[in-house]
Amino acid sequence: MSLMLNLSNLQPTTAKKQQNAKDTQKVFIYPSVMFSVIDHYLRRNEKQDRVIGTLLGVRNEVTGIIEIKSCFSVPHFETDTHVEVDMEYHRMFYTALKKANPTEEIVGWYATGSEIGNHSALIQEFYANEAKSQEAIHLIVDTSLESNSLKVQVFSDIGFGSSFENSIGCLFAPVRYEMVYPEAEKNLLQLLATTQKQTPTDLISENSILSRSQPSDARLVSDIEQLEEAIKSLIEMIERVSAYVQKVIAGETQPDNLVGNYLIDMLASVPKIDAETFDSLFQSHLQNLLMVIYLSNLTRAQVNIANRLHHLA
Amino acid sequence: MKQSGHLSVERLLKKEVESYKDLPLAEQIEKLSINLETIPTRVIVDPTVALNIIKHARESYPRYVSGQILGYSLNGVLEITNSFYTPNNLSDAEETKYQLEMLNYMQEVNMDSNLIGWYTSTKISSFMQKSCLDIQLSYQDTPNSSSIVLLYDAERSELGSLALRAYRLSDKYLSLKEKAQLSTTTLISSKIGFKDLFTELPIYIKSQSLTKVLVKEVCSGRINSNDGTVSGDYAKIFEAKSKALLKNSYYSKKNYLCSSIKPISNGLSDTAEGINAQTNICSNLAMPGGQQTDFLNLPNFDLLSLQPLSGIEKNMELIIEGIDSYIQDSNSWMYWKRGAAKELGRRQAYVARKTLENTNRETYGQHPLPIESEKELDSMFRLQPEPDRLDTLLNISQLHDLSKKVNQTSGPGITRLYASFAVQNNAI
Numbered sequence: 001m002s003l004m005l006n007l008s009n010l011q012p013t014t015a016k017k018q019q020n021a022k023d024t025q026k027v028f029i030y031p032s033v034m035f036s037v038i039d040h041y042l043r044r045n046e047k048q049d050r051v052i053g054t055l056l057g058v059r060n061e062v063t064g065i066i067e068i069k070s071c072f073s074v075p076h077f078e079t080d081t082h083v084e085v086d087m088e089y090h091r092m093f094y095t096a097l098k099k100a101n102p103t104e105e106i107v108g109w110y111a112t113g114s115e116i117g118n119h120s121a122l123i124q125e126f127y128a129n130e131a132k133s134q135e136a137i138h139l140i141v142d143t144s145l146e147s148n149s150l151k152v153q154v155f156s157d158i159g160f161g162s163s164f165e166n167s168i169g170c171l172f173a174p175v176r177y178e179m180v181y182p183e184a185e186k187n188l189l190q191l192l193a194t195t196q197k198q199t200p201t202d203l204i205s206e207n208s209i210l211s212r213s214q215p216s217d218a219r220l221v222s223d224i225e226q227l228e229e230a231i232k233s234l235i236e237m238i239e240r241v242s243a244y245v246q247k248v249i250a251g252e253t254q255p256d257n258l259v260g261n262y263l264i265d266m267l268a269s270v271p272k273i274d275a276e277t278f279d280s281l282f283q284s285h286l287q288n289l290l291m292v293i294y295l296s297n298l299t300r301a302q303v304n305i306a307n308r309l310h311h312l313a
Numbered sequence: 314m315k316q317s318g319h320l321s322v323e324r325l326l327k328k329e330v331e332s333y334k335d336l337p338l339a340e341q342i343e344k345l346s347i348n349l350e351t352i353p354t355r356v357i358v359d360p361t362v363a364l365n366i367i368k369h370a371r372e373s374y375p376r377y378v379s380g381q382i383l384g385y386s387l388n389g390v391l392e393i394t395n396s397f398y399t400p401n402n403l404s405d406a407e408e409t410k411y412q413l414e415m416l417n418y419m420q421e422v423n424m425d426s427n428l429i430g431w432y433t434s435t436k437i438s439s440f441m442q443k444s445c446l447d448i449q450l451s452y453q454d455t456p457n458s459s460s461i462v463l464l465y466d467a468e469r470s471e472l473g474s475l476a477l478r479a480y481r482l483s484d485k486y487l488s489l490k491e492k493a494q495l496s497t498t499t500l501i502s503s504k505i506g507f508k509d510l511f512t513e514l515p516i517y518i519k520s521q522s523l524t525k526v527l528v529k530e531v532c533s534g535r536i537n538s539n540d541g542t543v544s545g546d547y548a549k550i551f552e553a554k555s556k557a558l559l560k561n562s563y564y565s566k567k568n569y570l571c572s573s574i575k576p577i578s579n580g581l582s583d584t585a586e587g588i589n590a591q592t593n594i595c596s597n598l599a600m601p602g603g604q605q606t607d608f609l610n611l612p613n614f615d616l617l618s619l620q621p622l623s624g625i626e627k628n629m630e631l632i633i634e635g636i637d638s639y640i641q642d643s644n645s646w647m648y649w650k651r652g653a654a655k656e657l658g659r660r661q662a663y664v665a666r667k668t669l670e671n672t673n674r675e676t677y678g679q680h681p682l683p684i685e686s687e688k689e690l691d692s693m694f695r696l697q698p699e700p701d702r703l704d705t706l707l708n709i710s711q712l713h714d715l716s717k718k719v720n721q722t723s724g725p726g727i728t729r730l731y732a733s734f735a736v737q738n739n740a741i
Contacts, residue, residue, distance in 0.1 A: 183470070289726050297720065307709060
């Protein structure tokens with residue numbers, strides 16, 4: 001008799017667990033979220049160790065995939081024993097944001113630090129409520145670099161199933177995540193990365209702040225400059241490959257089947273067009289381009305003349 | 314690591330103040346106000362802002378969006394540290410209220426809550442419109458305002474380089490703003506040309522220490538996934554990816570001029586990453602983006618694709634449109650000029666006839682007829698108002714920009730063409 005009772009008690013919790021585990025399969029993070037979190041961390045109050053905020057995004061309930069698209073910071077205050085989150089602020093700000101961007105919903109919250117904080121279970125409970133009874137996810141970014149890297153972790157909570165009234169049972173289970181880089185964002189990050197490479201070790205010194213000329217600030221480059229970069233590195237790669245091939249031929253390096261496969265693949269990727277066809281294609285294309293340039297230059301000259309004429313008294 | 318945005322400004326100001334401490338008070342104030350109020354000559358954009366604008370513009374593409382940018386201006390440098398969306402379809406009053414509300418929220422979490430302009434997503438080549446001019450005018454209306462407008466072209470940015478520009482109205486145009494219309498005379502006397510409407514400011518993307526760390530981490534591929542497979546164990550990933558690649562590559566649609574063979578000397582681990590970055594095998598496997606973590610180490614090979622030329626066609630169409638409307642403008646001005654000349658001739662003829670009649674009457678000893686005052690004459694022969702020359706000016710400016718753009722895109726086009734030429738010749 002008592003066994004029966006136990007079983008019936010157990011069933012709902014296990015059911016909930018399964019449902020939860022199915023819910024969030026994977027999380028995609030947009031780069032602006034990471035940058036915002038860092039910005040928020042840099043703007044924290046004095047003596048504040050960590051910052052928290054709300055994650056907004058889109059949830060696909062069928063596939064269990066969440067996309068974190070943006071976030072905003074929420075003021076909070078915590079000591080060892082208690083925590084206060086400005087829920088009023090959170091709700092008001094969310095409503096305000098919703099006006100401008102109606103598609104994004106609350107999907108979870110972020111915090112900085114290397115591991116799950118003391119009061120995370122409590123905050124998680126709050127956000128689980130906010131996320132419209134959906135599962136809320138928790139993003140942790142190690143902005144203080146305690147683990148010697150900017151570690152990013154994503155968790156979702158699994159109901160503990162404890163039936164005691166005052167204890168909040170919550171198990172943070174890691175979730176797979178991935179950063180997403182759409183084309184335009186990729187361009188920006190690339191720009192940042194290349195400038196960083198050129199000026200590797202300069203930390204912002206007091207002086208450079210004063211003169212406002214930081215060499216680390218990336219300048220937007222034009223198409224042709226980027227193309228030059230691309231072609232340069234392409235040539236460099238080809239040189240490196242041919243050096244490698246020479247070495248293999250000379251017997252200095254152990255040949256590798258996989259690399260050989262890649263090389264064949266690459267050579268095959270050059271479309272085979274016979275010389276005449278290519279020549280005519282090339283010529284006509286080139287002529288088109290030159291014509292376009294000629295016409296646009298003509299327009300520009302005309303425009304300049306018009307401008308001068310305007311000023312003739 | 315503590316060099317946060319607002320902290321550094323605070324410290325900077327303190328330092329500035331200290332350096333003036335020995336000067337008399339009046340001079341101190343003067344120096345400080347110069348620092349704070351100089352008109353910006355360059356713009357520094359925080360990556361957060363740039364990313365937000367990019368995201369905002371992409372999500373509502375092809376509809377154009379706009380928003381507010383926040384930051385501060387110091388020593389002639391405008392630093393943009395934050396931004397927020399402006400909701401569509403709000404009335405003016407509602408919009409102001411919304412802005413104030415947002416600014417309050419921003420302030421509460423130590424963000425800069427200083428409105429320094431606005432951004433809008435548009436085609437950069439077609440932003441020169443009266444509406445844009447008017448909005449920017451309202452921002453720059455107060456003296457010493459350092460407001461700017463940031464323009465972002467989503468289409469161009471997806472194709473190649475990031476198309477983000479900062480503009481201000483020029484002083485020349487501001488001095489003309491009292492006049493409702495730009496007539497030929499003011500045009501001549503002010504010597505304002507199409508290049509003088511807007512001033513473009515150079516944009517720099519700022520990277521703070523921590524964001525640098527982030528970019529480094531992204532480059533190294535360490536930020537990826539916490540399911541354990543990616544964190545460091547390159548050999549395994551390499552194997553998995555190369556298998557996937559070999560399966561896919563022969564059918565891969567993206568044939569660049571070359572697939573990546575960059576890092577052979579760097580060891581095989583990088584090879585996998587490099588190839589991964591370019592052939593996008595993972596985008597076939599994964600959902601939205603694919604794991605292209607290593608792309609940051611490589612230049613943008615999309616630029617080598619012969620595709621982006623299609624943008625030229627659109628630009629040429631726009632140029633044709635521009636020329637058409639220029640001709641239309643000049644025709645309507647000529648029409649006005651002819652009409653005005655005719656009216657003026659009639660007026661002069663009338664006055665001449667009247668004076669002749671009066672002299673005749675005088676010789677016969679009659680009283681002269683009353684002569685109309687200038688004002689009465691004006692009302693008798695009403696001159697049509699001159700068409701606004703500002704439109705023409707904007708049009709020319711746009712044409713100039715467009716043709717420049719065509720040149721800028723076709724330059725790399727030729728380069729690409731020759732690159733493919735070289736590849737073909739060597740292949741044969």
